[in-house]
Amino acid sequence: MSTDAGSKPHAAPPGGEAGDKPFIIDVDGLTKSFGDKKVVDGVSIQLRQGHVYGFLGPNGSGKTTTRRLICGLLTPDAGRGTCLGFDIHDTASIKPNLGYMTQHFSLYRDLTVRENLEFVAGVYNIRNAKTRVTETIERMGLQNRPN
Structure with a gap:
């Protein structure tokens, strides 16, 4: 927390206390198409260790495909990034270190x-x-x- 003179406390700005934790996911420009349909278009995400995050959006908006790209279950057409410190293209390193379960086990x-x-x-x-x-x-x- 930080304060300004004469004001109430407020949350630390980006890069402050919460910014000291490393990124567990850091991806930039992820893109994926299936045939002629682009389902993920230039997604960039930075998620820090020690927090809980969720992906929200309507059906078909690319949430599952994005998660699969980050986890190394799909290869992006474009973009770069890391998951748990491993390059997202290095699926052999990511998979043994990451658990992934869909909303409904099936x-x-x-x-x-x-x-x-x-x-x-x-x-x-x-x-x-x-x-x-x-x-x-x-x-x-x-x-x-x-x-």
Whole structure:
């Protein structure tokens, strides 16, 4: 907090007390298109450690795509940045250090249990994915339930 002579206390200005914490996310100019549709257009964000943030906006405004770009789950068409100190293009470094869960946990309904597990294993570059998925399915007693 800081004060001016004769005034009430007010919050520290940007770069003050709160500005001493490092940025955990620092991205500039993120852009992503799917086909001819640009879904993220030049997004720049700086988020400091020790705070809680939220993305607000209508459906289709690019919130999920932006989060996926920051987390290394998608590659931006343009832009630069860091997440947890790692370059957002260095997905192999980001993924093991970051948890990501959507608002509603879901599986892909058009995929089987095996296919869902193999997809997630692929996202996280799990070694021996097919063998580990088979072991997991057997451990859960799901080997006789193909879907």
